Amino acid sequence: MKKLICAKDIEILHNKGNQMILIDNQTIITPSAKDLAEDYHMTFQEKLSKRQDTLSDTQKITKEQLVSLLKNLLSEAGMSEFDDCPFDYQEHSSGVKIIRGSTIKLSPVNNTDDGVHYQEILTSEGGHFNLGILEIEASQLYEKETVETINYVIEGDLQVTIDDTIFDVNKGDIVYVPQYSAVKWSTSNKVTILSGKLKSGV
Numbered sequence: 001m002k003k004l005i006c007a008k009d010i011e012i013l014h015n016k017g018n019q020m021i022l023i024d025n026q027t028i029i030t031p032s033a034k035d036l037a038e039d040y041h042m043t044f045q046e047k048l049s050k051r052q053d054t055l056s057d058t059q060k061i062t063k064e065q066l067v068s069l070l071k072n073l074l075s076e077a078g079m080s081e082f083d084d085c086p087f088d089y090q091e092h093s094s095g096v097k098i099i100r101g102s103t104i105k106l107s108p109v110n111n112t113d114d115g116v117h118y119q120e121i122l123t124s125e126g127g128h129f130n131l132g133i134l135e136i137e138a139s140q141l142y143e144k145e146t147v148e149t150i151n152y153v154i155e156g157d158l159q160v161t162i163d164d165t166i167f168d169v170n171k172g173d174i175v176y177v178p179q180y181s182a183v184k185w186s187t188s189n190k191v192t193i194l195s196g197k198l199k200s201g202v
Contacts, residue, residue, distance in 0.1 A: 007032040011127065014040045017085075019107055020068035021045065039147055039197065040130075041109050041118050045069070062108065086119050097122070106135050115139030118195075127199065134193040140186035143177075148198040151175040156191030160184070 003026055010033050013021060021037065021044050023029070029044065037044065045065075088103040099121050106117035115137040122131040134141075134151075136158065153173050160167045160175055161184040169175055177183055185193075 003027045005029045005033050007036045009033065010036045010040070010042065014042065015123075018068055019043065020065060022069070039199070040120070043110065065108075087121060104133055106133060109141065116141045129199070130197045132195050132197075134185075134195045135190070136185055136187050136193075137190040138188055140184060142182075142184045144182045145180050146177055146183060148179040149175075149177045150196045150198075151177065152194040154192040154194055156187060156189055158185055158187035158191045161186070 003024075005021070005023070005027060007030065010021070014036075019042055021042060023044050023046055025046075086105040086107070088100040090098045104119055104121060106119045108114070109116045109118050116139050117135045117137075118132055120130055120132040123129070133154075151174065153169055153171050153175070155171055157168070157170050160169050162181060167175075185191075
């Protein structure tokens, strides 16, 4: 039986803290769902067949991937997830929230841990604005047709490339990226960025 994944499903999984979406060869993903998953740095993972229920010596799974898989399995079984907030915070009844920066746990952006990690830390009530921590270590991140973003370099130096033009960016700098841009972020060291994303249509 075919299973359809639309943008609303991605939004629900994102609000639950899932970074990985389980699919199979019967799954149909709408273009808007793919775009939204990319905006949230979520990945699609094909379910293992019964013949692939064991991992070979060359196959490895990270702790973050295992946690995400367990969350999906619990969700499919109709069970509530375990509480695994990736950071410590305090919140007032008015909505004011204090996030303890030193406790934020970043997750790999891709299935393979290639030195690029991200963790969303705040989402506006309407879901139109997201704030997260992006970390790149001796690696690069290529973003195509981005949403509108404002990025503050907390620590480190990097190069930002757009239309074959390279900009040197240092600690304390702010990088504004218009919507639908193609940008490459790269560093030979380690850089930490506070990234705010404004969703289209706002």
